[in-house]
Structures are given as structure tokens and as C-alpha cells.
Amino acid sequence: MSATQVSNEVTHELRAICGHENTRERPNGGVYVSPSLAEEVAAVLSFANEHGLSVGPAGGSTERSAGELRTDIVLHLNQLTQVEHYDCGDLTVGVGAGTTIAQLNEMVGADKLMFAGDPPSPGRCTVGGLLATANHGPLRHGYGAVRDYCIGVRFVTGNGRRAKGGGRVVKNVAGYDLMKLLIGSYGTLAVITSASFKLFPAPRQTRTFLAEFKTAKEALVFRDQVVRSPLSPMCLELVSPLARKLMRPETADDAWVICVRASGSDVVLARYRKELGAAITNELGSDNETRMWRAIENFPDSAKLSGDDTPISEISRRIQITVPPERVLPIIEALNALWAGGEIRVAMTGRVAVGHVQAVVWNGNRNTPDVLNEVVEALRKSAGDDLAVRVDGMSNPWPLGPLSMASMRAVKRALDPNNVLRAREIF
């Protein structure tokens, strides 16, 4: 049987499961399917197991183009947009994995509530994608990571079993915490079909205070001052000079900026002004404030190289680095040294008070193919043991290799025994 014949049969079977209009062949072999029910997701995975086919789940493709997935079947979850439960009095919501972050926020925003996940490109990024990548935005500082407010998941395991973990209530320790396993597993264990979340009251009034510094070191001294103060801002974000220049080309490119976003009454905001003191160079409210945070959230998605309009996201790698907060400075210095020593360009943002730095790196002359290895090596040398690195859009998102591969394999075998999900990428 030739590959084409297999593909024809496969396409035929998948059409029977998901419907003709939701199934199409990929130009370079393989099939896209877009199921509209969790049962169909399970049927696709069972079929893939029976026929030894690999499957790659895809959401809004904000991290990685679905076209890059090398699996036999690409499983688009964009049709799973059902609302499973929503009671604003309970501050909980459950939605299908294909719901975008923007749709979710629009729904709960009408009741003055807020979903605390603020990944780049919320109009495209889906709930399933956010969970699979454990991605976050500036709200990570004040509201925690998605592992902290996801209270339940429904999913289909690699071998086609429909199951769930958690539930719909904010406090629940019944059974294994499967949310934790699936969040950040990059679709290698199961396909998330829906999830429930804890919501937060939307702040009634916010202000953003900006402080500019000549060096990263001074900026981090200010970070420590804020962290040790009684203040508890919603966001505390560092923006490097290059990142700022790319977000707002009209600005000077020599300042490291700490952006502190606070919510509360006039009296509370006055206290922020007093505590933050003379370091504050600018204060933003209303539209200016919203625009600035959108630019940070979306960086580098909307940024372009000055001169030739090349989107940064097309030529760069986005590296998520997490270290103990005290080790942020050595990380930034190591990245800066790379820049100073060669053609590598590094633009940084980050929730630095929780030890996070997002480094967007690319090669200045764009001749050498990939700068990733060089960057990861520099990070390893400067950070020591306590270093977590994720690289979006890679077939293996963990370039340092996990601490406990044997346990990861055991979990993988339990949920995806035939290695169907993202086969041959990580395991």
C-alpha cells in the first residue's frame, strides 16, 4: 500500500468522524481535522492509535504554525467553543478549548469579572493553547500562573480515553491533580477539550507607573524596593531598551523600564505614588495605559524591525526563562554579553519579581540559521542549577532537558502508550 493510498483511506475515515467540511488533506501529506465535539476528538485519537498515526493538537497557532507540525494528523480544536458553565456569582467559568482568550474576557468582562491569563495575541490564542504551553503575560505577577487558577480540565488521552480532572469549584482536592500534569505538557499527553477556571473581579480603576533606569542593575534594585514594600501591584514588568524601541520606535533606546500597574481607589493610588517616590518618570491611565500593556502582552507579535518592516516574530526565537528572582540580573547580563560580543540581538521583557524573563533573540545579519544553542549555553553558564527554560515553537520546548526524564516517560506511557501525540518530537 503506498503512502497516498494510506492517506486516502485515512482521509476517508476522518471525514466519517468529523464531517467532510471539517477534514482536508495537507499539501505535503497528512490531514487537518477540525472536530466540533469532544467525542470526535476521542474518535480521531482512537483511530490514530489503531492505525499507528501521529497526531498534533493545534489551537490558535500563536506559538507555532500548525503547518510546522510534522504529524500525520493535525487536530485543530478551534471549533470547541462551547460554554460549559458560567455563574458570575461563583466566579467560575468552563469553556471549550477552542475559545479564544479574547472571547472569554469579553463574556466575563460584561459582569465586571476578569480572566487572569493574558498571553500574546489574545484574539487568536485559545484556552487549550494557553494551558498546553503554560504561557503567561504581565498579569502573572499579581494573579499567579494558569496552574494556579485552572480548576478543572476535560481531555482525551493519547490513546483515546475521554476523562477529566478537577471540577467546577474553586477548592477541590479529589483525585490526582491532572490539571498540573497537562498544563505546560505541550499537547504530548492528552488533548484538552475544555477547562474550568477561577475568575477575578475586574479592577475598577488602574494606573501604571513607569520608572526608567540607565542599567538593568538599577532597574532590579527598584524591583526589590517595590517587592519589599507593602504594595501589591497587579503587574510588575521589566522592558529592555531594545524591546521598548521595538514596541515604540519613537522612544529613545537607552532606558530599562519598570512598569508597575496598580488598582484601587484614588487613596490607594496616592499611596502607590508615595511609596514608589521619585523613581517614577511617567504615570499612565485610561487609553494610554491600555495601549502600553497591549504592546507588552503582544511583544514581539506586533513588532517589526526598523528599516525593512520584517516582523520580529518571523526571525526570532522566544525564550521563556525562569530563575530565582535574585538570579535575574546574571541572566540579563549574560544575554547582554552575547549581544555585545556578536550579532545576536536580544530584546527582553519579563515578570522579573517572580524570576521570569522573556528573551526574544535573533541574529542581526540573519545569515546564521539559529542562535538558540548559543543563547541556551550562555544561560546555563550564568544561572547555575536553578534555571528553567522553555522555547516556544520548538519541537522540544525544553532545551535543557528535564530533571526527571524517567518519571516523564512513565507519565507519557500511562496517558499516551503508543506515542501518538506529537510522536518523535520529545520522546
Added chain:
Amino acid sequence: MQLPVVVDQLRKIAGRDAVLDRPEDLMLYEYDAGVRKCTPVAVVFPQSTEQVAQVMKLAGSAGFPIVARGAGTGLSGGAIAPEGGVVVAFARMNRILKVDAANLRAVVQPGVVNQQLSDNVAHLGLYFAPDPSSQKACTIGGNVAENSGGPHTLAYGVTVNHVTGLTVVLPNGEVVHYGGKTAESNGYDLTGFCVGSEGTIGIVTEIIVRLLRRPERIATLLGIFETVDDGARTVSAITAAGITPAALEMLDGWTLRAVEAACHAGYPLDAGAVLLIELEGLAEQVEEQAEAVREVCYQQKAREVRRAQDENERALLWKGRKNAFAALGRLAPSYYSQDGVVPRTKIPAILQFIEGVGKKYGLRIGNIFHAGDGNLHPLILFDPRDPAQLEMVQVAGSEILERCVAMGGSITGEHGVGLEKRNLMPLLFTDDDLDVMLSLHDAFNADNVLNPGKLFPTARMCRETVGPSTHPVLTAEGM
């Protein structure tokens, strides 16, 4: 391997004075704070990760099951030994290994008492947020196993939200490290998976915890209501006003009178219910929220709202709450504490249902619970010497939990499933859900060496295991 040989081997591993095997000593390890009992065949007190690994290997080769134990304050039977089992007690692994104030982390051994960690870092302005009512006695290892909560989980989350790394001895004796000091890890979140797995995946021997900074101001309010219903409605009214208190606790009138008689916390004796509401944070914010909460309480027909004027008054109000379970011990020989959860808007309805269940079975049920997150603790008083009463209490408890699930809730918010609620798991989870969990269990603990009989319904665990009937130690000893 015969029992004396096992005990001898355990002594070789942990030391001569680190193993108990006399019946009078073992009796102290046969129970926790719940209602189940089972006497272990031996108790070993390891002093290092290496010793735990050796005990684990011995258990695997000699074929006896083991269960880790902290302070035995658990309420679901998680630390009760299986038949023929050996208890691995962490009383001698109770050191705080490192406090890293700059990075808000501490590295602790599992036997460290919850309150001791907070006391130890208080001079740095830091504390460990999970605060079970038993925090003066319970250990952080136990908190990790059960994913324990407490009143302040409303704002800060349960134990899993405060653990970033673990050293774990797996059932095959291998020592692994999950996570670390960083907020994220390379690879799967095995730390998060392991927390709350009730000692069925591995035995934790080192824990990296997150510490929080003490807030600038704390306001503790006591809202006094004529009826339980008024108090219950106030809970969701506070949240609807956009306020997330650090803690929001409720005591019904009958319970608060019992507590007041024992603790003299200053609770009003003639109230229908009280809410204990704590607000934390920036001084200005706390003052505004305290005012807003006061208004909401009065809108919901509060008779009075008091505020603790100083730390002593605050401590007294909390003393009543935290010692409530013990206070009820004055009224009956025992109590059965439930841990159901409902969406918070369903609190008035579930309290009415619980009242009905009490009437139906002629049982006295007190309610003292974490109202803010809908986590109920109906306390059913009974006399354990009467087997009929115990059975009725368990039936009544199950009825309450069934209703919690029917309302969209859960069978446990912070105590864990353990022995107590394992057969209620099918209320929440389908066969497929449980199969998936069981396949993960078996990926680590296929031979059931570690804490068998917990968390999963008995029907699912009736497989070939190191259970009592085939147990070599027991058969040799004729136990």
C-alpha cells in the same frame, strides 16, 4: 521475610532506637484525626532520604506495604497503615534546611510542623500561607500529601500553590528531584502532580516551599447574624462587591455557642450565625474594604459587625475558629467531619439540606466552615462505641456529599480522599476518569507497595497486590 527479620532490617537501616514494634507503642500509630483505625506491624523513623530509599527497597523486596506519616492529624485516613503495613514516620526529619529570604523560598524536611516554619521566618517578615486548623501540630509533609488548605486558602490557594520543588523516593527506591526553586520547571509539572497524590506516587523527603511577605495591615471582622441564611447570603454578596477577603469563615449558632463555652473567644451566644472575615494588604486598601464589607453585612441584615481592635482580640477570634473541632469534643465522645464543597452561591441551599439530614437521622450537626470558597465542614456528633451510630453517621455524611456533588461541587476541598471517601469517588468521576488516574498510579506504584487502599474505590483496587491475605510477614506471624 518474617516480621522479626523485617524489624531487624529496619533497625539496620534507621538505627536501633528508630523502630517501634511493641503493641503498646504501635497503638499510638493506629489512628489519625478521622474515624478509621488499623495497627501497623512496625513504625520506622528515618533520618535521611537515603534511609527512606532503603526502607522503600526493603518493602519492595520483602513484600510489605508502607505508608508515610507526619503528625497523624489528617481527617481522611490517608496515614492509616494498610493491614500488615509499616509506617514511615517523619518525626526525625523535621529540620528547616534552608531559608532563602531573597527568593522567598525555604527548603524543609517533611516532618517540619507547619506553624514552626512560619514562626521561624517571622523575623524576616515572611510566612508559609497554607494554614490548616491543625497547623500547630500538622507537618508540611502531610500538607503536601493531602494538598491541605485552611482558612486563608481563599486568597492564597492550597498547598500546591506554595510548593515549587520536591525530592521524592519512588516506590522502586529511586530518588528523584521534581521542580526546584524556580516558579517553573523544565518538563512536566511533576511537583504539582505529586502534591495531593496522598502518598500513592512516592514519599516526599524534601520540599521547596514558597514564602509570602506579611501584609502591612490585617482587619478581622466578626459579622453577627440572626439567621444562618442571612450569613450564608452575605458570603456571595461580599464576593459580588468585588472583594476577595483573605479568609471568610462561618459558624452556625449552635456551633458558636459550643465553641464559646470552651474557648471564650467573645462570640455572641444568641446569634444565628457569625462570619469571621479577614482582610489583608495595603493599609488604605484594607480600610476601604473593611468599610465595604461592613456595609454589605448590614445590607444582608447583620445585627452587628465588630472589628478586632488589636492582635489579642484577633487571636482570640481565630482561637475560637481553629479550636472549634476540639471544642465540640465536650459535647459528644466523637465527631465525624465532612469536607464537601459547593459553588459559593449554593451555600444557603446546602445548609438547609444539611439541617434536613440532621433531622432525618436524629443527629446533631454543627457547621463551621470556609464559607468564602464553599468548603463545608459539617461536624456530625456521635458515640463511636455504638456501631449503629457510626454507620448512620457515615450514611448521613455520604448523603451530604452526594448533594454537594449534585450542586456542582466536590467530596473534598482540603482533607483528601484517603480511606474515608474512596468509595464516593464514583460520584465525581466516571470509570474512564478513574482508569486514567489508576494508569498514572500504576506508572509509579504498580505493585501497590505505597499506601494501598487509599484514594481509589475498593472495587478498582481489588487486584493482585501486596495485600493482607498473601502477606508473608503476616502469614508467618499468624496475625
